[in-house]
Amino acid sequence: MPYISVDDPLPNRCVALATRNPALYADLAAWLREQRVPTVSVWPGDRLPSGVAAVLTSEEEVGTIRHARILPVTAEGDRTALLAAVRHALGTGSARDELIVGIDPGPRPGFAVLAGDRPLAEGSLPAPEDAGRLGAHLRRRFPENPIRFRVGRGDHVCRDRIVNSLVPLRRPVELVDERGTTPRGHRRPRDAAAARAIARSTGPLIRGEASIRITPGEVANLQRLSREGSGGSFTIPRALAQRVLRGEISLPEALAEGEARYHSRPTPPSQARSSRAEPS
DSSP states (O other): OOOOOSOOOSSSSSEEEEOOHHOOOOHHHHHHHTTOOEEEEOTTOOOOOOOEEEEEGGGGGGGGGOOOOOOEOTTSHHHHHHHHHHHHHHOOOOOOOOOOEEOOOOOSSSSEEHHHHHHEEEEEESTTTHHHHHHHHHHOOOOOOOOEEEESSSOOOOOOOOHHHGGGSSSSSEEEETTOOOOOHHHHHHHHHHHHHHHOOOOOOOSOOOOOOOOOOHHHHHHHHHHTTTTOOOOOOHHHHHHHHHTSSOHHHHHHHHHHHHHHHHHOOHHHHHHHHOEE
């Protein structure tokens, strides 16, 4: 493995990558380059340069490293919370900093994590319920920092699903008027920009879980999407569409269930008679 030995203090703050695990090293080294994080590689137990703000290592090697900010990493661990922790350390962040997580509601919510006014991480989530998973990862990476969530008011079904995923974390959740927060542009960068604007706004605190209300129009729209997704073969029933809107199953899962129902239906007698050969 190409490790870099550094004896002199680095001119700028950086992150040290210290592990003897070749697979983890290769994964983290590529990821840190992609994120443009200044990095130095050392053997676990080596003296660390004075410019090191945090050390990334495996969970098994934590005890071999002496540093104030050690970030244990697994191959399958969440990278968004890790990136936030790395950037927080590089920015000389402290345990007193409050983290603000702005979330732009939608089927694939945009999010932005800020420390003060400084962005730490942003992107989009696969589903509204992943907001709670992101919050749980952040809570583990920042055990001493206060964390506050701000959710936009739009798309009330997805918004309520996001809120309900955040309530169990027992951290403040605010509902923010998102009018004027969505800029023009491509969808994903636009969602992240809207999430930053939501994070920088304020709103009333939410008390308890939200009651998800689904309108007939939302059910009809999802049924239309299901018909498009099936190539016009079938439309999922209302009950199945409501389960998708509540987040109980995904639309691809509903399409698979709808296709199974469609193919399992008995052939109508009139079609069965017409398909038989006529007697000679």
